[in-house]
Amino acid sequence: MSQKKSHHHGNLRAALVDAGLALVRDGGPDALSIRKVAAAANVSHAAPAHHFPTLAHLRTAVIAEGYRRFRAFMEEAIAQAPDTAHDRALGACFGYLRFARAYPGLFDLMFGTHAHDHEDAELCAASDESYAVLARVSAPFAGNDPADTELAIWSLVHGFASLAVGGQKMLADQETAEAFFTRLFARLDLVETAPATPRPAPEI
Structure with a gap:
């Protein structure tokens, strides 16, 4: 011992x-x-x-680290994207999808219903920083209502990621899934406007 x-x-x-x-x-x-x-x-x-x-304390710390890795995946994909507002936003989405594919169990834990401390300072900071990536890439398209653009992009990529890690056969291959997502993303018909100030992260 x-x-x-x-x-x-x-x-x-x-x-x-x-x-x-x-x-x-x-x-x-x-x-x-x-x-x-x-x-x-x-x-x-x-x-x-x-x-x-307690287990909830441990779970909270694991989720906080999950958000840090989540952010790193998005930032890495943005850095690899062509330097246009559309491609940076698409790159962030690719990072989102790649994280979900690399860490399906962690993705489930982060966005699921398992008990943890939603008010934990470390977790809130990590979550806010990851959401700030989405807000940043959405800002050029936000116009007068940033919430609309952020929610449209977030809903699309999160739903798609959930399907991809949930066993949908048509999305099993990463290259095929990303090509499929690119076509769906184009349907958002985002129009670049004057840059807007990214909003604080909503409570999840």
Whole structure:
């Protein structure tokens, strides 16, 4: 037991979150448990309590890290897109879809109904920063009502991502799915206007 307790990876909290991410990746949201992350981090089952008194606390930290990775996927895809407002917005959507495909269990956990602390400062910051990417790429098309454009793009990409990770055979191949999404995105008929100030993220 003493050998297990001594192995804290230098940062026990980060090790537990990483273990939680791996469990969710391999087994979906219901695979997450404090005992399992403790075992994966090679510590006693009581060791996580200092950082995560309950499963909801652990779940909250895993979701917060999910939003950080989510944002990174979108930013990477935007950086690879041609430098036009339309292509940057489409690039953000590709990042959204690629994240959902890479982390389907985490995507489900982030946007599902599993209990967690919606008011947690770390989670709120990570969520707001990821939503800010969507607001930023939507701003050139927002006109007088930014909410309309943001919601149209968000609804399209989130619904499409949910279908893609939900086992729809026509969307199983990433290249095919992205080509399909590109055609749907064009139907939004976005018209670039004077740049608008991105709005704060809505509460999710």
